[in-house]
Amino acid sequence: MRLRVEFTTEPFDLDEAPAHAVVAREVIEAAALDAVDVGPFGNTAEGAADVVLGAVGAVLRKSLDAGATRISLQVNVMGEGGN
Numbered sequence: 001m002r003l004r005v006e007f008t009t010e011p012f013d014l015d016e017a018p019a020h021a022v023v024a025r026e027v028i029e030a031a032a033l034d035a036v037d038v039g040p041f042g043n044t045a046e047g048a049a050d051v052v053l054g055a056v057g058a059v060l061r062k063s064l065d066a067g068a069t070r071i072s073l074q075v076n077v078m079g080e081g082g083n
Contacts, residue, residue, distance in 0.1 A: 003052040004035075006044045007073035009063045014040070020068035024059050031055040046078060 009020045017025075017040075025038045033047035033055060045052065056073065063071055 001049040002046060002078040003049050004044060004046045004076045004078055005052050005056055005073060006042060006076075007056075007059065007071060008042045009059075009068040010070040010072075011068075012041075018067065020063040020066040023062045023066040024068075027058045027062055028055060031058075 007024070009018075009024050011018065013021075024043065028036055028038060028043060028045050031045070031047070031054070032051050033045040035044070035046040037044045045055065047055075052075070056075065059073075060071060
């Protein structure tokens with residue numbers, strides 16, 4: 001099974017990326033995920049279910065430890081056609 005995760009961490013800082021956002025980006029970029037897109041207002045990644053779920057757990061733990069006060073996420077099962 002393939003999954004797509006979309007998430008944001010808060011609080012936002014438009015002048016400089018907060019530590020929790022940097023940590024989340026590092027976790028996602030280090031995981032063996034496909035189609036990673038990291039942006040200032042949200043992040044997405046796709047991959048095998050085990051890899052996505054492992055990365056989500058790491059993002060939650062490490063972002064909260066780095067000062068995130070809110071993490072919003074959505075996980076979707078990818079269909080045969082890629083969506």
